[in-house]
Amino acid sequence: MVVSSNILTNLKGGIKEKMKTFRKFRKSVKALSPVVASIILIAVTVAVSIAVAAWMGALTIGFMGGGEQLEIRTIDFSITDKVSLTIRNTGTSAVSIQEVWVNNVQVTATNLNETMPLSVPANTNVGLEITMIWIAGDNYQFKLVTAKGNPFMKNAIPPS
Numbered sequence: 001m002v003v004s005s006n007i008l009t010n011l012k013g014g015i016k017e018k019m020k021t022f023r024k025f026r027k028s029v030k031a032l033s034p035v036v037a038s039i040i041l042i043a044v045t046v047a048v049s050i051a052v053a054a055w056m057g058a059l060t061i062g063f064m065g066g067g068e069q070l071e072i073r074t075i076d077f078s079i080t081d082k083v084s085l086t087i088r089n090t091g092t093s094a095v096s097i098q099e100v101w102v103n104n105v106q107v108t109a110t111n112l113n114e115t116m117p118l119s120v121p122a123n124t125n126v127g128l129e130i131t132m133i134w135i136a137g138d139n140y141q142f143k144l145v146t147a148k149g150n151p152f153m154k155n156a157i158p159p160s
Contacts, residue, residue, distance in 0.1 A: 068095045070120065070152045072142060077134055077158035085128045085142060089120040096120075101143040102132060117147060136160040 069091035076084040083102075089095050097118040100107040109116060113129040120126045134140065136158045143153045 067091070068093075068146050068148060068150050070095050070097075070144060070146065070150075072144065072152060072154035073125065075140075075142060075154065075156040077136075077156070081131060081133055083130045083132060083134060083140075083142075085130070087120060087126045087128060087144065089122055089124060089126075092122050094119055094121050096147040097144050098147050099143075099145040100128070100130065101141075101145065102130065103141055104143075107132075134158050 069089065071088045071090055072085055073088050074084075074086040076086075078084075087097070097120060098116060100112060100116070107130055111131045113131075118126065118128065137160050139155060139157050141153060141155050143151050145151050
């Protein structure tokens with residue numbers, strides 16, 4: 001098979017024309033302006049720094065003991081018509097108990113052996129007696145509400 005030189009020159013000429021067109025196309029495509037690129041980079045940096053700051057803030061509150069840490073250790077039903085609570089403050093600062101609730105009913109001051117507010121120093125146990133009629137086998141929810149409004153709850157069932 002014989003290929004004429006005319007076809008080869010047309011092929012070469014055709015490739016050359018295509019390359020010239022491609023070069024013109026590449027020159028006409030413009031990148032983002034350096035100013036726009038800088039603004040986008042700064043916006044991304046600020047967004048990431050805000051996210052990291054929020055995350056670190058949440059960690060710091062936990063490490064520095066910013067929250068109240070109160071625990072109802074024991075609930076004793078051994079005395080008839082009385083319930084004894086042992087409360088422990090496991091935090092690093094004193095906690096003030098403002099209210100005592102049993103089964104979503106606030107306990108009145110006359111039914112408590114302590115006056116409210118009851119201050120619980122850091123890392124100490126405090127006893128609290130509630131005068132109430134309890135029934136063996138029933139479920140009781142005890143809730144302590146602090147001066148900051150934080151509830152601390154524990155459920156207990158008196159033995160039969």
